[in-house]
Amino acid sequence: MKLDRIYRRLWDCLIAATCEDQRTFKAMQAATIGLDGAPNVRMVELRRVSEPENLIMFHTDVRSPKVAELRRELKITLVGVETDRNRQIRVFGKSRILHDGAARLDAWESSSDRTLILYRTLLAPGTPICQPRDAFGEDCGAQPSDEGLAHFCVVEVSPFRIDWLDLSAVDGPERVLFIRNGTIWEPSWIAP
16 A cells, blocks of 8 residues: 555655664754744754654753753654655654653763764853854863763654655655554545
8 A cells, every 4th residue: 555655665764864874854853832932943863763662862952942942842843854856754743851861871872972062062052152162162072971961861752743745756746644543653645
């Protein structure tokens, strides 16, 4: 059945996004409701995806505005685009912030130093600075390997609705809405 193939394809795309050499769907836009009530969108990088667990994971700084926004309203939307093939995936889900525990520590230990430097700054994300180097200070590279762990958290997203749009489909544009009902995803065609 075609809907089953599309379901498999969208999860395969999300899982592939977490591979080191993959770029498609790796960087997704995360939309939350700002503390002022306005929509707030920024980029996050997918770190782990598990279809059996119904889980999508990214890392962030616990001091970032998105964490405060998610603590107030757990709902989040992730949007990714594959521009080569004119495909879009929108994931609507409920978030959970992990600021301690084994999953967080495993995520920290498996991250590259290049990524972890973001958490070693004394300034919260979004703090005004004069120059980029002002965020990190002169001795940032010489800090202990666990410096910044206090600022590091994992955000788990449990999807409850996924919208797949493929404008390059052979038979013409296709759009499918998948809604989670218990442990089952129920698909339906919708107009592109």
